Amino acid sequence: MPPTPLLDAVLAQDTAVSTLRRALAGGRVHHAYLFDGPAGVGKELAAFGLAQALVCETRRDNGERGGSGDRACGTCSSCTRAVPREETTRPVHPDVVVLERGLYEPGQIGRRTPESQDISIDQVRSLVLARAAYGPHEGRAKVFLVRRAEELSVPAANALLKTLEEPGQRTHFVLLTAQASLLLPTILSRTQRVRFGYLPEATVTAILTGRGVEPGRAAEIARLAGGSVETALGLADPEESEHRTAFVAAALRAIDAPDMGPALDLAEDAKKAKDALPLRIAALASALGARGSAAAAAGQPGAAGARGREAREAVACAARYSLAISALGELDGNASAQLVVEAMLARMRAV
Numbered sequence: 001m002p003p004t005p006l007l008d009a010v011l012a013q014d015t016a017v018s019t020l021r022r023a024l025a026g027g028r029v030h031h032a033y034l035f036d037g038p039a040g041v042g043k044e045l046a047a048f049g050l051a052q053a054l055v056c057e058t059r060r061d062n063g064e065r066g067g068s069g070d071r072a073c074g075t076c077s078s079c080t081r082a083v084p085r086e087e088t089t090r091p092v093h094p095d096v097v098v099l100e101r102g103l104y105e106p107g108q109i110g111r112r113t114p115e116s117q118d119i120s121i122d123q124v125r126s127l128v129l130a131r132a133a134y135g136p137h138e139g140r141a142k143v144f145l146v147r148r149a150e151e152l153s154v155p156a157a158n159a160l161l162k163t164l165e166e167p168g169q170r171t172h173f174v175l176l177t178a179q180a181s182l183l184l185p186t187i188l189s190r191t192q193r194v195r196f197g198y199l200p201e202a203t204v205t206a207i208l209t210g211r212g213v214e215p216g217r218a219a220e221i222a223r224l225a226g227g228s229v230e231t232a233l234g235l236a237d238p239e240e241s242e243h244r245t246a247f248v249a250a251a252l253r254a255i256d257a258p259d260m261g262p263a264l265d266l267a268e269d270a271k272k273a274k275d276a277l278p279l280r281i282a283a284l285a286s287a288l289g290a291r292g293s294a295a296a297a298a299g300q301p302g303a304a305g306a307r308g309r310e311a312r313e314a315v316a317c318a319a320r321y322s323l324a325i326s327a328l329g330e331l332d333g334n335a336s337a338q339l340v341v342e343a344m345l346a347r348m349r350a351v
């Protein structure tokens, strides 16, 4: 079976995909898009799909040959090379360039230190500005994809402005974000927004079963995943599920520990797993909720045991549950993962 063109593989985002297909067919692809929507709903697949169609060697291009084509062939050399490689998460095609915090070794982008907080101006300079004067290597189009564009540092975003406005012939930008409100207004005003929504449960279930998850379990995970494949895969991944259980156990120990030592260690570890953190903290919230309900039930009049202690435990769990939920909100912003976990545990300990 020949490989499916990437844009064909985007599921349940009909409005976004038809906007892109119309632009391709009419030779009116915008020079700077903002793909805006929750994580794990197909934004990135659509962005690579658009890039693939733009560099495809056999697509009839309205502007050039009087034809119209809204589909990449999926099989030519350019199409094949526009697909991101699993190991590096970027394609080998020289005209499909990915920008992302920490994607490149510091030396590759003229830095001494890793990009721990944001997409640096060094990355924008070496990947975008240094090449801005040249057209596409292979002639058809050049596409820059910016993952989590809200992580562009202010200098990096400012350095991009002029290029975003007048990127040069056949050069396109696709900025991906789940948090458009964190982007500079000057960036927002220079991009055309394409919205992506949450996926229906049935779609998430189908994607999971397609990846070998047993159907019953896939449906159960899809119910919890809130319309995001990324969340669903995190829930389905046995290794991540172990890490999540370990995080919850360590957090509960840190709350009861005599000093802040274990909490600080856990916060230090959180730095390394920022992407996995929302699901881990959500699991902690859910564990605290379950513990609180159990304590409340045990503390009911008529239940056996020390009622006062159970009632206090139920109140403490409820307060800690709220703290976990606020920590999730803080993670949504640009806060440091380490600080969020440290502050959350310190507050939980003080309850």
Ligand SMILES: [Zn+2]
Residues within 6 Å of the ligand: 055, 056, 057, 058, 059, 072, 073, 074, 075, 076, 077, 078, 079
């Ligand atoms: Zn092709």
